[in-house]
Amino acid sequence: MTDDEVAARRHRTMEAEAEAEAEAEAEAEAEAATNATAAANADKGRTDEMNSDAAQDDQTGGPARTVRVVLVDDHRMFRTGVQAEIGRTEETGVEVVGEAADVDQAVTVITATRPEVVLLDVHLPGGGGVEVLRRSAAMMADPERPVRFLALSVSDAAEDVIGVIRGGARGYVTKTITGADLVDAVFRVSDGDAVFSPRLAGFVLDAFASTDAPPVDEDMDRLTQREREVLRLIARGYAYKEIAKQLFISVKTVESHVSAVLRKLQLSNRHELTRWATARRLV
Structure with a gap:
């Protein structure tokens, strides 16, 4: 074999090796592209799945947040009813974290649980809702975790x-x-909003529109919150049984409150009581 033939064969061998190497590189690039596409599709699938789960969560209509609440009312059946109505946390977003039946219990439970909102009855043993508010003043003023109160009462008196x-x-x-x-x-x-039943907002506007201090009524100050409520219902013509049903107390308790009111106001009967209440626009 001549030198020229040897050189030609060597050249052909080199070309074949170059072609084989190029084919191998092309196959490697194709495989890498395939793997990248598969990875991208997998990522997209996971993203779509996450978005689908999030969409399903949105479609459930569940609450975006939970508000912790304490119920303060001296009637256990009423507290039970309120909890059954609003305490379904997954549906309402309200979590009832405590209950109390009087002023001392209320202050203890509120201090221990630090709820966002307290549903507070006006008439409570031990001083009434106003006393709970007075003893909770520091918690209401807490700038980081304020406890806010919403009165929930049978009374609609100004x-x-x-x-x-x-x-x-x-x-x-x-x-x-x-x-x-x-x-x-x-x-x-x-x-942080203020909320009132429609008819009650006017009382507040009228009260705070006046710059004059409210007159002191020493006779009224002698009465407890519950006695005032019984007095108002007596003046409206309610029978003892009707008052008992309205306030969730016994007829005997109503009679005791009426006797106490008559004694404190130095009145003789319910007719005088009605005139007294009418004169003070309590009816």
């Missing part, structure tokens, strides 16, 4: 509304409120 608002409550609703509206009120109060 003096009761104004009393708890002056004491620091953020709102006042009556016990005729629906469960859905009460949940809404709880969330609004937790955000």
Whole structure:
């Protein structure tokens, strides 16, 4: 074989090796591209799955946050009813973290649990809702974790509304409120809003529109909150049984309150009591 033939064969061998190397590189690049595409598709699948899960969570209609609530009312059956109505946390976003039946219990439970909102009855053994507010003043003023109060009472009397608002409550609703509206009120109060049953807002506006201090009524000051409520219902013509049903107390307890009111006001009968209440616009 001549030198030229040897050189030609060597050249052909080199070309073949170069072609084989190029094919190998092309195959490697193709495999890398395939792997990259597969990885991208896998990432997209995971992202789509996460988005789908999030969309399903949104479609459940569950609450975006939870508000912790303490119920303060001296009637256990009423507390049980309120908890059953609004305390379904997964549906309403309200978590009932404590209950109390009187002033001392209320202050103890509120201090221990530090809820966002307290649903507070106006009439309580031990001094009433105003006393709970007075003893909770420091917690209401806490800039980082303020405890806010929403009065929830059977009473719609102006003096009761104004009393708890002056004491620091953020709102006042009556016990005729629906469960859905009460949940809404709880969330609004937790955000710092003021909430009132429609008819009661006027009492507050009228009270705070005046710069004059309210006149002192020594006779009224002698009465407890519960005695004032019984007095008002007596003056409206309610029978003892009707008052007992309205206030969730016994007829005997109503009679005891009436006797105490008559004694403290130095009146003889319910007719004088009615005239006395009418003169003070308590009816």
